[in-house]
Amino acid sequence: MTLTVYGASLSPFVRKVRVFLAEKGEAYKLEQVNIFPPPDWFLEISPLKRIPVLRDENEGAEATLPDSSAICGYLEKKFPAPALYPADAFAFGKALWYEEYADSDLAGNVGMGTFRPMVVNRMMGREADRETAEKTMAEKLPRNFDYFEKEIGSKTYLVADSFSIADISLATHFVNLAHAGFRPDEKTWPNLTRYLAGILARPSFAACIEEETALLGKFGL
Ligand SMILES: N[C@@H](CCC(=O)N[C@@H](CS)C(=O)NCC(=O)O)C(=O)O
16 A cells, blocks of 8 residues: 555544545555654654645655645645546635635634544543533634535535535534534524535545544543
8 A cells, every 4th residue: 555644533634634535536544643742753754743644655765745735735636536626717716715714713613622622631531621612612613604604505515516625624624523522503504514414424524434433432432
């Protein structure tokens, strides 16, 4: 197997790359890396100390690439079919924008505001911080949900009527939100709820969710 993804399966950015690879039908090996703290060898290939990193032995022994966005962009060039970026120029730009929004603002609110207090805390033997998570759900995430509710409307996919990097980038954070025990209210955000049900039921996402749910079960979560 020539592709290795370094990371932890509960990371939304690692999941983004795994779903991308699954949708491309490409086999890979997942090598778990604990980033609290990262080992020295990992810092050599991830200067920002973050997961994921991809290794492609096909490109040479030293061919590693950090950052989920760089990795997905690379994989699209290397394995063009099925296309996971829109061909149309403006739709391409929109997909990159949704990816950026999800990777930054949404990721911060879900990760620091719900997943870390509810899941990481407990995996590390600390108490869950439900107060922080509920405050995030009440005060920060509604702005993110409102934005996507409007952008999605009656659509099945965010951009150009087909499944793309935009859908992967958005939906991956809702897996972490669900692991933390939260989801957008169906009555307030019906478009978002319907859309997510469709995206997360894809075999690429479903396989990750099943594996992660089993892992969380081992921690009693
Ligand atoms: N822009 C990066 C973000 C990756 C990221 O923040 N990963 C988190 C785990 S979910 C991480 O490695 N955090 C460790 C740290 O920030 O020290 C990407 O898309 O890959």
